[in-house]
Amino acid sequence: MANSEKKQWDSSQLRKYDFSLEQIPRLHYKDPKIDELIKQNLPVLITDSNIVKPAIEKWTLEYLERNLGSAGHTVYVSRNHKFKFYDDKKILNKNNPKGVEFSPPTKRAEMKVFEFMKRLREWKRGEKRVYLQQILNSTVGPAIVEDYMNFDWRYVGEKKNKHNWGELTSNLLFIGMEGNVTPCHYDEQQNFFRPNPRCILFAPDQFENLYPHPVHHPHDRQSMVDFDRPDYTKFPKFKNVKGYETIVEPGDVLYIPIYWWHHVESLMRGGPTITVNFWYKAGPTSLEYPLRDHQKVSIMRNVEKMLLEVLQDPKEVGPLLRAMVLGRYN
C-alpha cells in the first residue's frame, strides 16, 4: 500500500513507556513559525509538504523491490524489536587495541533487495527481525534516482541556507518491520525526517535523565536506559524525564534538531514502514552566552574526549571528575 493513504491506528499499537509526553507542534509547511522553531533548535512536524512526495506516492515494497537495484543493501538483524546503533570503530579488536570489549546487539548483513523482502514477507513472531538502512547512493536504480531528484530540494535548501546548516551528508532509506524500534539516541546532525510513524523526542537538557553511554563506547550517543524495563536503581533520574511525541501521517516531515534525543518506532501490527531522512552537518556555531543546552552537550563530549586522550584508561575518567567536582562544584 502506498504511503499516501491515511493510516488508521489505535493506541494499542503504541508501545507503553513510564513517562508522560507532550505533543510536538504540527505546522503547515508554508507557516513562517516553522523558521522560528528551527531557529530555537526546537522540533516541529511539518505537514502537507512535498519534501519527499515521490517517496510517499510511489515507494511501496513492490516498487522498491523492482527499483532498488541489484547491489547488496545494509540490513540489521536483531533477536528482539530493538535496533540500538553501535559504532564499529570503537569496538576492541586486533586492529583497535584501545577499543571496548563489546558484543553487538544486532548483526549487520548485506542482502540483495529480493532476499530482504522475502525475510520481511515470511517473518513469523519470535523470529529475528530485519531493518534495512541504506544510504541512497548511485547503486539504486534509475527510477529511485529520478524520484530522489524530484524531492522538494528547493524547500529543504531554503531551510538549510536560512539556518546556516552545513552540507547534506546523506539520505538514508529505512525499510522497517512493524514494531521495530530505534532506541533513544541523539545525532550530531540536523535531521529532516520522513520517519516511522511514532517519534518520541527529548530536549538536549534531558542529558542527565537519559544517561548516554560514555563517548568512547560503541553505543556513544545512545541512552543506557532500556525503555522497556528501566533500571531505576542504576538510572534514578530517568523517572524525571520530560519528552514529546508525534505520530506521523503520510506527507508529514519531522524536523529533529541537532542533539535532540529521539526514539523511533514503527506501529505494532501496522505493517512495514518506509522512511527517508536528510542528515545535515551542523553549521558554524559562535559561542553566544548564555550557552544553548546542545552546546553544553558538545562541550561535555569534548571534555570526555580530552580526558580519555590524556588519561588513556577509561577507568580513570570517573575518579578524576569526581575528585574535581564532589564537594567543590556541587
Ligand SMILES: CCC[C@@H](CC(=O)O)C(=O)C(=O)O
Ligand atoms: C540509524 C538511524 C535511524 C533513524 C531512526 C529510524 O528511522 O529508525 C534515526 O535515528 C535518524 O534518522 O537519525
Ligand SMILES: [Zn+2]
Ligand atoms: Zn537518529
